[in-house]
């Protein structure tokens with residue numbers, strides 16, 4: 388008989404951090420064991436900056452993005468409170484996540500997305516999990532307005548990040564970073580779209596520091612795509628445009644919380660171009676082996692842009708959230724590479740060796 392003791396499985400963010408989350412007492416967790424994502428040291432960025440740069444790889448969540456941390460909480464509460472159907476506006480990831488968690492507990496998912504602006508992988512996820520997907524002639528901000536109106540007038544629970552349970556779940560990423568590093572980083576860098584995530588991280592770092600688990604809170608630096616940078620411009624953008632479709636958002640719902648996070652932490656928002664984002668995405672894949680979707684590389688692009696501007700990160704500990712998996716949007720990833728099939732060869736070792744430059 389084997390003497391091996393079974394290792395306890397990661398329980399998902401609600402049961403790992405329940406006492407720190409402001410959720411209804413004893414709410415049963417609808418979980419796909421989200422969270423517990425790796426913090427990978429970036430040799431490339433650490434070398435460039437002279438800092439210790441850690442990537443919080445949120446693409447390793449069950450549906451491939453950080454949204455799962457918030458969705459386990461929002462769907463658990465919705466189910467507990469007797470909802471039968473859930474709705475979200477989405478640029479893709481929220482819908483994939485909502486649909487998966489709704490499927491897991493038997494809720495009916497309804498998704499509103501901007502027509503023609505959703506990466507195929509994300510659309511496939513929502514559809515495979517049984518969501519009804521309605522494509523709206525409008526942008527994400529229009530979709531969110533519609534989703535709010537639906538939830539006000541019809542029996543359907545809204546699970547975008549305006550639902551407070553979402554931020555409760557998402558703040559667990561900050562807890563995990565502190566748990567791993569032993570303290571908060573000096574600086575935290577991340578992409579910003581609807582601005583729920585930067586707000587959730589700040590809540591998490593603040594709560595953990597207040598509870599004595601960290602001696603400090605990081606400086607929060609949020610980066611947006613230049614064509615969709617309302618927080619940088621200080622005004623909503625009517626027609627946001629960027630190849631990083633996940634953050635193609637002109638009027639972030641958590642605007643005030645995000646600005647408070649930046650101001651209270653001594654941080655800021657800056658914009659980077661689509662070329663910078665796509666280049667950062669490629670470099671991260673090639674140099675660190677971490678394949679993220681375009682929007683997810685926005686923080687890395689921002690860090691590189693800061694270096695170009697002469698900003699120093701030397702000697703600091705820096706956390707960079709890379710928010711979603713690269714496989715969600717392979718079309719945009721490959722678009723910039725031209726002909727990706729190097730050459731076709733015969734099934735012949737000499738031919739292969741020649742083509743590979745070995746002979």
Ligand SMILES: Cc1ncc(COP(=O)(O)O)c(C=O)c1O
Nearest residue numbers: 579580581582583584633710711
């Ligand atoms: C992959 C990805 N990264 C970043 C963001 C931005 O996060 P937030 O909307 O919480 O600012 C989103 C969604 O907006 C996203 O899907």
Ligand SMILES: N[C@@H](CCOP(=O)(O)O)C(=O)O
Nearest residue numbers: 477478479480481547548581
């Ligand atoms: N990028 C998001 C936009 C909606 O954000 P949410 O956090 O408010 O749900 C998406 O994936 O749809």
